[in-house]
Amino acid sequence: MRNMNQQILIVEDEPAMCDLLTSFFSEKAHKVDTVQDGEHAIARLEEHDYALVITDIKLPGMSGLELLARIRVDWPEVAVIIMTAFSSISSAVEAMKLGAEDYIGKPFQLDELGITVEKALERRSLRREVKELRAEVRGRYNFSNIIGRSKPMQQLFEVIKRIAARRDASALIIGSTGTGKELVARAIHYNSDRRDAPFVPINCSAIPDTLLESELFGHQKGAFTGAHENRRGLMEEAQGGTVFLDEINTLSPSLQVKLLRVLQERVVRRVGGRENIPIDIRLVSASNQDLEEAVKGGEFRQDLFYRLNVVPVLLPDLKDRREDIPLLVHHFLQKFAQHHGEPPRRFASDAMRVLMTHAWPGNVRELENAVEHALTMGSGEILLPEDLPASVTAPERDIVQEASLDDVALAEVERRYILRILEKMGGHQIKTASILGIDRRTLYRRLRQYRYAGRMRAEDEEETDESIGKGTAQATASL
Numbered sequence: 001m002r003n004m005n006q007q008i009l010i011v012e013d014e015p016a017m018c019d020l021l022t023s024f025f026s027e028k029a030h031k032v033d034t035v036q037d038g039e040h041a042i043a044r045l046e047e048h049d050y051a052l053v054i055t056d057i058k059l060p061g062m063s064g065l066e067l068l069a070r071i072r073v074d075w076p077e078v079a080v081i082i083m084t085a086f087s088s089i090s091s092a093v094e095a096m097k098l099g100a101e102d103y104i105g106k107p108f109q110l111d112e113l114g115i116t117v118e119k120a121l122e123r124r125s126l127r128r129e130v131k132e133l134r135a136e137v138r139g140r141y142n143f144s145n146i147i148g149r150s151k152p153m154q155q156l157f158e159v160i161k162r163i164a165a166r167r168d169a170s171a172l173i174i175g176s177t178g179t180g181k182e183l184v185a186r187a188i189h190y191n192s193d194r195r196d197a198p199f200v201p202i203n204c205s206a207i208p209d210t211l212l213e214s215e216l217f218g219h220q221k222g223a224f225t226g227a228h229e230n231r232r233g234l235m236e237e238a239q240g241g242t243v244f245l246d247e248i249n250t251l252s253p254s255l256q257v258k259l260l261r262v263l264q265e266r267v268v269r270r271v272g273g274r275e276n277i278p279i280d281i282r283l284v285s286a287s288n289q290d291l292e293e294a295v296k297g298g299e300f301r302q303d304l305f306y307r308l309n310v311v312p313v314l315l316p317d318l319k320d321r322r323e324d325i326p327l328l329v330h331h332f333l334q335k336f337a338q339h340h341g342e343p344p345r346r347f348a349s350d351a352m353r354v355l356m357t358h359a360w361p362g363n364v365r366e367l368e369n370a371v372e373h374a375l376t377m378g379s380g381e382i383l384l385p386e387d388l389p390a391s392v393t394a395p396e397r398d399i400v401q402e403a404s405l406d407d408v409a410l411a412e413v414e415r416r417y418i419l420r421i422l423e424k425m426g427g428h429q430i431k432t433a434s435i436l437g438i439d440r441r442t443l444y445r446r447l448r449q450y451r452y453a454g455r456m457r458a459e460d461e462e463e464t465d466e467s468i469g470k471g472t473a474q475a476t477a478s479l
């Protein structure tokens, strides 16, 4: 349908054929012009915006193939279909080599030509769409790999630039899971003059409290059991750079006090140490909960909140900026294709419709997972709705209603809900716990009850290792 109203130029020296084609395509709501030869065709192309040229191969003067060659050079966006006598297959082959979109042998059925034309127009508009998307993803809709054309995202780019320009300003990023908080924190760092010093991310909820303190501030030998040597903390490791404290809302009251002191005095003291070590870092923190609420509820210190929240950055949910979905999908398709050294594939329009309407509770991360899932499951160049994860294609089930039909216990409702969110998050426990608003250990206990433990345990350890390991690896590297 979207190919209606496109302008077609027919180059044909037989007037009866011209009339036939004109009335056929006009009926299909295309605008049609006809000319008798190649020279006139060129004159028309110079004046009008055609989507498609259908040309006979045998013309008086310039041949159809010469016209085709000229169009490829001067009007690369115009699709060309060649009409040739069935006896001259070799010229059809020649035409395809020269870049014709398709060819049709004479005599032909009008319907057959109609299908050839619609296919050519469809391919042309897809090519144009991909080209536009590519330009957008490379250009103003891409800021440090953050993709977005929607108004809130364009405003976000401005905010990031302003924060980046102020070397010491703290920023607090608030956004639901998967909205790109870490991406934004990195963008602030890499667009600031601290970019050559380290960016050190720390997930406050992934590390037990006592360990977190020594991770952040370091420790002296003998400060506690297992402290066999002096060790610098991540704040020191980040000297000159940026520390990213993720899930800051989970910081314990005692660490809140210590962090406040670091921000006020710009020094750290190692666990068990007596010396004040000056540090020059920017602190970027993130939370998936409204920290102001936590302050009101007395769980988060107000003075620390003010220190962290010098510049607030709010990340919108994906469902509130659906116009960014096609750009993001294109971006991820390109990214995965590049990563696997494959030619990029694309989504069929009904699959794209699913992507545009899904609620995306896991935001951009969930979208990225869905694209990767489809690339793995889909076998063709075009990805279909059934290639998407079931959690995306299935209509949202109403768990409460379902449960009341089955007369199940509250615990069973909880079990179904937890497992559903876990599936949505691709088995990622930290994310699942954060959406459910429960502690990770509580989630783990539940999963063990549900006999989910075997699979989860390996991932669990991996995650914790990763979050702690990051700092350790850096510390080793720079000592």
Ligand SMILES: Nc1ncnc2c1ncn2[C@@H]1O[C@H](COP(=O)(O)OP(=O)(O)OP(=O)(O)O)[C@@H](O)[C@H]1O
Pocket (backbone or CB within 6 Å): 145, 146, 147, 148, 175, 176, 177, 178, 179, 180, 181, 182, 183, 184, 288, 328, 331, 364, 365, 368, 431
């Ligand atoms: N605007 C965006 N453009 C491109 N990629 C994005 C965008 N937002 C998020 N992503 C991608 O989505 C994934 C999740 O982003 P990120 O880890 O920054 O989210 P987050 O808000 O920190 O999530 P969480 O709260 O779960 O930690 C990453 O792979 C990231 O690259």
Ligand SMILES: [Mg+2]
Pocket (backbone or CB within 6 Å): 181, 182, 246
């Ligand atoms: Mg994050």
